[in-house]
Amino acid sequence: ELKVEQNPLFLSMQEGKNYTIYCNYSTTSDRLYWYRQDPGKSLESLFVLLSNGAVKQEGRLMASLDTKARLSTLHITAAVHDLSATYFCAGSGGGADGLTFGKGTHLIIQP
Amino acid sequence: IAGITQAPTSQILAAGRRMTLRCTQDMRHNAMYWYRQDLGLGLRLIHYSNTAGTTGKGEVPDGYSVSRANTDDFPLTLASAVPSQTSVYFCASSATRSGGELFFGEGSRLTVL
Numbered sequence: 001e002l003k004v005e006q007n008p009l010f011l012s013m014q015e016g017k018n019y020t021i022y023c024n025y026s027t028t029s030d031r032l033y034w035y036r037q038d039p040g041k042s043l044e045s046l047f048v049l050l051s052n053g054a055v056k057q058e059g060r061l062m063a064s065l066d067t068k069a070r071l072s073t074l075h076i077t078a079a080v081h082d083l084s085a086t087y088f089c090a091g092s093g094g095g096a097d098g099l100t101f102g103k104g105t106h107l108i109i110q111p
Numbered sequence: 112i113a114g115i116t117q118a119p120t121s122q123i124l125a126a127g128r129r130m131t132l133r134c135t136q137d138m139r140h141n142a143m144y145w146y147r148q149d150l151g152l153g154l155r156l157i158h159y160s161n162t163a164g165t166t167g168k169g170e171v172p173d174g175y176s177v178s179r180a181n182t183d184d185f186p187l188t189l190a191s192a193v194p195s196q197t198s199v200y201f202c203a204s205s206a207t208r209s210g211g212e213l214f215f216g217e218g219s220r221l222t223v224l
Contacts, residue, residue: 031210044215045213101155
């Protein structure tokens with residue numbers, strides 16, 4: 001059974017700072033996703049990571065995958081207020097259909 | 112392009128009542144899913160369907176049923192709602208059964224009193 005754990009679950013940071021959200025998963029995952037959710041809204045796909053060492057970047061967000069450590073990271077560079085949201089990582093596999101989600105990281109970026 | 116349409120967007124329901132949340136997709140995706148989202152618990156899979164005519168149970172299926180009569184529609188029914196079913200429900204679809212990217216609807220906020 002695939003389990004996905006994120007940390008931290010809550011993060012308040014200042015604009016301009018860098019920070020990393022961590023996503024650990026318990027068994028082999030075929031691929032790893034990062035999603036963004038704004039308050040009261042749906043989930044939007046940010047990145048899909050398919051193989052060990054994969055790195056994807058979009059603006060101030062960069063995601064990476066280490067399958068040997070069963071770890072994915074979402075790095076935020078020089079944070080801006082618009083990045084305030086809840087970020088979810090999700091993995092596939094472990095005998096489950098669909099994706100298994102972490103509990104989410106609620107990120108607040110303050111001016 | 113609508114993608115995934117859910118209805119209703121919000122509903123208040125008395126305990127014991129029957130409720131069906133509707134989900135329609137126009138992407139011709141084979142796989143569809145229902146998740147519930149609760150504060151501090153993330154998203155948990157209720158039921159899924161890998162193709163029309165088949166359904167399966169997810170992590171938290173009790174109290175819910177689904178059907179998949181065709182590719183586009185995947186309704187979720189609460190036969191007799193209870194307060195613990197108060198949640199935000201998301202329907203999602205994927206082009207592939209296993210590990211494919213999920214596309215989500217806008218959600219249905221359900222309150223059971």
